[in-house]
Amino acid sequence: MVDLNKLKPMDRRNFLKRGIQSGAVLVSLPLWKNMAWGDPAALLDGDAAAFLSKEDLRKLLEAALSKGGDFAEVYFEHTVQNNISLDEAKISTATRGLDMGAGFRVIKGEKTGYAFSDDLDPAKLKEAALTAALIADGRVSAAPQKFKPLAPPSFYLVETAPDGVAAKLKADLLLKANASGRGFDKRITQFRAGFSDMTKRIAIANSEGLYAEDTQTLTSLITTALALEGKQRSMGYESKAGAFGFEHFDVKLAEEFGRKAADMAVRNLPAEDAPAGEFPIVIARGYGGVFFHEAIGHSLEADGIRKKTAVFWDKLGKPIATPGVTLLDDGTYKGGWGTVNVDDEGQPGRKTVLIDKGKCAAFIQDKLSAGLMKMERTGNGRRQSFRFHPIPRMTNTYLLPGESDPGDIVKSIDKGLFIAKIGGGNVDTTTGRFVFSVTEGSMIEGGKVTKPLKGIMLMGSGQDVLKNISMVGNDLLIIGGGTCGKDGQGKPVGFGNPTLKVDKITVGGQRA
Numbered sequence: 001m002v003d004l005n006k007l008k009p010m011d012r013r014n015f016l017k018r019g020i021q022s023g024a025v026l027v028s029l030p031l032w033k034n035m036a037w038g039d040p041a042a043l044l045d046g047d048a049a050a051f052l053s054k055e056d057l058r059k060l061l062e063a064a065l066s067k068g069g070d071f072a073e074v075y076f077e078h079t080v081q082n083n084i085s086l087d088e089a090k091i092s093t094a095t096r097g098l099d100m101g102a103g104f105r106v107i108k109g110e111k112t113g114y115a116f117s118d119d120l121d122p123a124k125l126k127e128a129a130l131t132a133a134l135i136a137d138g139r140v141s142a143a144p145q146k147f148k149p150l151a152p153p154s155f156y157l158v159e160t161a162p163d164g165v166a167a168k169l170k171a172d173l174l175l176k177a178n179a180s181g182r183g184f185d186k187r188i189t190q191f192r193a194g195f196s197d198m199t200k201r202i203a204i205a206n207s208e209g210l211y212a213e214d215t216q217t218l219t220s221l222i223t224t225a226l227a228l229e230g231k232q233r234s235m236g237y238e239s240k241a242g243a244f245g246f247e248h249f250d251v252k253l254a255e256e257f258g259r260k261a262a263d264m265a266v267r268n269l270p271a272e273d274a275p276a277g278e279f280p281i282v283i284a285r286g287y288g289g290v291f292f293h294e295a296i297g298h299s300l301e302a303d304g305i306r307k308k309t310a311v312f313w314d315k316l317g318k319p320i321a322t323p324g325v326t327l328l329d330d331g332t333y334k335g336g337w338g339t340v341n342v343d344d345e346g347q348p349g350r351k352t353v354l355i356d357k358g359k360c361a362a363f364i365q366d367k368l369s370a371g372l373m374k375m376e377r378t379g380n381g382r383r384q385s386f387r388f389h390p391i392p393r394m395t396n397t398y399l400l401p402g403e404s405d406p407g408d409i410v411k412s413i414d415k416g417l418f419i420a421k422i423g424g425g426n427v428d429t430t431t432g433r434f435v436f437s438v439t440e441g442s443m444i445e446g447g448k449v450t451k452p453l454k455g456i457m458l459m460g461s462g463q464d465v466l467k468n469i470s471m472v473g474n475d476l477l478i479i480g481g482g483t484c485g486k487d488g489q490g491k492p493v494g495f496g497n498p499t500l501k502v503d504k505i506t507v508g509g510q511r512a
């Protein structure tokens with residue numbers, strides 16, 4: 001533990017010494033009021049060049065290639081994360097964390113060697129580079145090429161870096177949200193809110209001459225409310241999350257989010273147990289995106305495709321969905337929660353059509369899989385941190401809008417379910433089978449959304465759902481805030497969809 005109040009600006013040497021002593025630093029201060037940061041800029045301003053010169057990087061790449069690897073890469077990361085949360089009408093936690101280190105990857109054929117160090121001492125870095133090198137066991141076959149720095153366009157919407165904003169201003173948003181949420185209805189018995197921001201500075205250099213730097217800022221505000229009436233209880237939430245500066249958040253928005261969370265909780269108080277069986281459903285815009293991410297997107301990731309374990313491995317160019325379905329993965333969506341100027345392999349972010357009017361059009365690629373499959377890279381090589389090697393991951397995955405009016409989609413159903421918000425789900429990518437839990441849903445009766453339901457589960461296979469999408473609305477909404485888990489790595493991803501009709505899906509509910 002380090003008390004940030006006592007930190008003075010440090011020169012590089014002292015900084016490295018402290019880094020060596022403490023490794024990853026997590027600072028946890030329960031009393032946000034006492035946070036006078038002084039001038040932590042010297043510690044927290046993680047400019048890669050201040051730690052590792054291009055000459056240092058070249059030498060490390062040489063060491064990584066010293067056993068005859070085909071390819072070597074250094075990934076430097078410096079991340080600062082701030083979290084403030086409110087519970088029981090008070091600021092309950094305020095934390096500030098710093099994490100820093102470098103990861104080394106060596107590829108030889110299909111094999112990957114990976115090692116990292118959270119200690120930037122030159123000897124420790126070299127040791128890590130040599131460890132990754134051990135995947136190969138020959139002699140040096142190639143020297144690293146001269147760096148050609150990359151300058152991709154920026155898709156982040158950041159004017160005021162949130163890391164530089166006083167904790168008090170962030171705390172104020174939570175207090176205002178709490179006041180409006182609790183004030184909304186006396187049946188609101190619990191209210192929570194959180195504000196988080198992460199600033200990740202990365203530098204990537206590889207033996208092919210790539211050198212890329214990026215500063216990734218992710219900011220989120222979330223409010224949750226619990227309503228209680230007699231024995232009925234229900235939950236509501238609202239959030240905003242993206243590659244946003246602090247200028248995207250203000251008191252008015254916080255108050256609105258307080259009310260929206262409270263309103264959702266209150267309107268679901270009379271919810272009845274969901275019916276079980278097969279029904280047509282309407283998925284509201286935005287929140288169905290998690291379905292496409294989980295049930296479809298994961299099955300299009302190139303590692304599973306290459307190993308023939310993902311259901312769509314032999315479907316390239318073939319129809320897998322109704323013609324109204326065009327699914328994109330878009331790392332260039334402005335301000336998206338999964339947006340990347342460059343991925344964690346230094347590849348510029350890209351917009352890739354995964355399903356084109358129902359046909360499987362591309363896979364989600366990283367360097368390794370694209371190389372082995374002799375396919376184009378798509379800017380989807382991502383990793384949780386320097387402690388992990390990159391794997392194919394989605395960025396922002398969304399379905400393009402169609403032509404149907406959302407109201408007409410609901411009107412077309414005589415008896416079915418309206419799915420307003422999906423909480424999360426699980427999919428087995430080898431079979432495509434999924435289970436999703438719905439956090440807000442209602443009956444549709446006679447073409448109208450009627451009584452709220454609780455305990456809705458959606459079950460089936462991604463392949464079947466794609467073939468049952470019969471109407472696509474004109475009202476696309478892309479949202480952020482989700483964390484995707486894969487191979488033990490968590491990564492922020494965005495998703496979206498327009499209002500959709502699925503002709504039949506299995507609903508697991510309490511009522512027979």
Ligand SMILES: [Zn+2]
Nearest residue numbers: 293294484485
């Ligand atoms: Zn996922």
